[in-house]
Structure formats: structure tokens, C-alpha cells
Amino acid sequence: MSEFNKTPRLVLLPAVDVAGGKAVRLTKGEAGTETSYGDPVDAAVEWADQGAEWIHLVDLDAAFGRGSNGGVLKKVIRQVKGVNVELSGGIRDDASLEHALEIGAKRINLGTAALENPEWAASVIAQYGEAIAVGLDVRGTTLAARGWTKDGGDLWAVMDRLEDAGAARYVVTDVTKDGTLQGPNVDLLRQVMERTRRPVVASGGISSLDDIAALRELVPLGLEGAIVGKALYAGAFTLPQALDVASH
Numbered sequence: 001m002s003e004f005n006k007t008p009r010l011v012l013l014p015a016v017d018v019a020g021g022k023a024v025r026l027t028k029g030e031a032g033t034e035t036s037y038g039d040p041v042d043a044a045v046e047w048a049d050q051g052a053e054w055i056h057l058v059d060l061d062a063a064f065g066r067g068s069n070g071g072v073l074k075k076v077i078r079q080v081k082g083v084n085v086e087l088s089g090g091i092r093d094d095a096s097l098e099h100a101l102e103i104g105a106k107r108i109n110l111g112t113a114a115l116e117n118p119e120w121a122a123s124v125i126a127q128y129g130e131a132i133a134v135g136l137d138v139r140g141t142t143l144a145a146r147g148w149t150k151d152g153g154d155l156w157a158v159m160d161r162l163e164d165a166g167a168a169r170y171v172v173t174d175v176t177k178d179g180t181l182q183g184p185n186v187d188l189l190r191q192v193m194e195r196t197r198r199p200v201v202a203s204g205g206i207s208s209l210d211d212i213a214a215l216r217e218l219v220p221l222g223l224e225g226a227i228v229g230k231a232l233y234a235g236a237f238t239l240p241q242a243l244d245v246a247s248h
């Protein structure tokens with residue numbers, strides 16, 4: 001096959017979720033299910049050293065509305081200079097959005113605000129374009145907001161609105177898969193990609209290199225990337241192995 005016929009690679013985004021100043025992984029996003037993996041700066045620097053182009057950085061305390069890890073996030077972004085950071089959790093107004101961009105986030109992932117404050121979300125989508133992604137965090141086809149503790153409406157109705165607003169990209173998480181190592185929800189991803197021409201990033205459930213290979217098959221349909229969390233921290237495979245599968 002010539003270079004020109006090759007399917008473009010899948011971009012992998014190792015996740016660094018921060019709670020109480022530590023890198024943690026949750027199961028299905030439920031508070032109290034944390035497994036701790038130490039210093040978030042060390043985790044992020046390790047993913048950067050191993051070849052990550054993007055890091056998906058989450059302030060879980062801000063997402064749950066119980067605090068902030070602002071200082072730690074700033075340090076992480078500073079320490080992984082040269083690696084793009086997608087930042088999410090608690091970015092719900094002008095002040096938090098501007099702060100996130102000021103500390104160096106390349107892309108902001110809006111969750112709750114895109115559901116509860118459609119006018120503001122539309123205005124920042126129009127103003128910042130590619131710098132704004134919308135996180136579609138779902139159980140079944142019901143969106144989840146406020147630390148995934150509240151229902152946030154019907155996925156397809158909200159997507160119609162976001163498409164009209166010109167959302168640049170969607171980060172799709174099946175909450176029921178997140179942190180479970182049960183494999184990604186490929187049907188959900190296919191359904192989302194059928195309804196948009198915008199790039200989609202998959203999140204939740206990746207457990208093996210086979211899962212990454214399966215997601216790479218979706219690149220021609222609009223899948224741009226995949227967030228990898230627990231599988232990397234648990235050592236199911238290494239990031240270089242995953243990057244290799246994502247690019248072949």
C-alpha cells in the first residue's frame with residue numbers, strides 16, 4: 001500500500017485525572033472508587049517522554065464541584081511543554097475558561113456547561129473554535145452532568161443543538177465503561193459519527209491493544225483519537241505499544 005492510501009493514525013491521549021492533588025482513576029466516574037497513581041506531574045511527564053502528543057488532563061474535584069487542583073494542573077502543563085493538553089473538569093464560565101487557556105491548555109473540554117448553559121457554550125464555541133471540544137458523557141443515550149451525578153438531557157437532541165452551534169469536536173465517553181477495562185462502546189461511537197462531520201475522540205473502556213486496533217478501524221468514519229486511562233496505569237500495555245498499533 002502506498003503512503004497515500006494509508007488510513008491516518010488514531011491519536012492517543014493518555015489521561016491524567018487529578019483528585020486531591022494525586023493522579024487517580026475512577027470506575028464509572030463514581031466518587032469513592034479512586035485508585036491512586038501518585039504525582040500527576042510524574043504521570044504526565046512519563047506519558048510525554050513515551051511519545052504522547054496530547055494529554056487529557058482532568059480536574060475531578062472541579063468536575064464534582066468539591067474543590068480545585070488549579071496549581072497542580074498548571075504545573076503539569078508547564079512540565080509537559082511541547083505536548084498538547086486537553087483540559088477538562090469544572091470549566092463552566094468565562095473566568096475558568098480564560099484561566100485554562102492562560103495556563104496553556106490547547107483545548108478545553110466542556111461538559112456540564114454545554115448542557116446547562118447552551119447560550120454560553122454556543123458563544124465560546126463561536127469565539128474559540130478549535131480550542132473548544134464538547135464532552136458527551138453518556139449512559140445509554142442520556143447525557144451526564146455535574147461529576148456525572150445528574151442527567152443532562154438526550155444525547156441526540158443536545159448534539160443537534162451543538163451541531164447548529166458549530167462545535168468543532170466531540171469527546172464521547174460511555175460513563176458505564178469508563179475505568180472498567182471492558183472495551184470501548186463502538187456502537188455508540190459509530191452512531192455519534194453518523195450524526196456529525198466533526199472529529200470524534202473516544203473515551204472509556206479501552207483495555208487492550210485489540211481495542212486500539214478496533215478503534216483505529218473507525219478513523220475513516222471520523223474517529224480522530226482515543227483517551228486511554230486505566231489500561232495504561234494498570235500496565236495492560238505500554239504507551240509505545242499502543243502508539244504503534246494506533247499508527248499501523
Ligand SMILES: O=C(O)c1ccccc1N[C@@H]1O[C@H](COP(=O)(O)O)[C@@H](O)[C@H]1O
Pocket residue numbers: 017026028029030058060062063064088089090091092109110111112113135136137145146147148178
Ligand atoms: O473522567 C472522569 O473520570 C470523570 C468523572 C466524573 C466527572 C467528570 C469526569 N471527567 C471529565 O470531566 C468533564 C466534565 O466536567 P464538567 O462537567 O465540564 O465540569 C468530562 O467531560 C470529562 O472529561
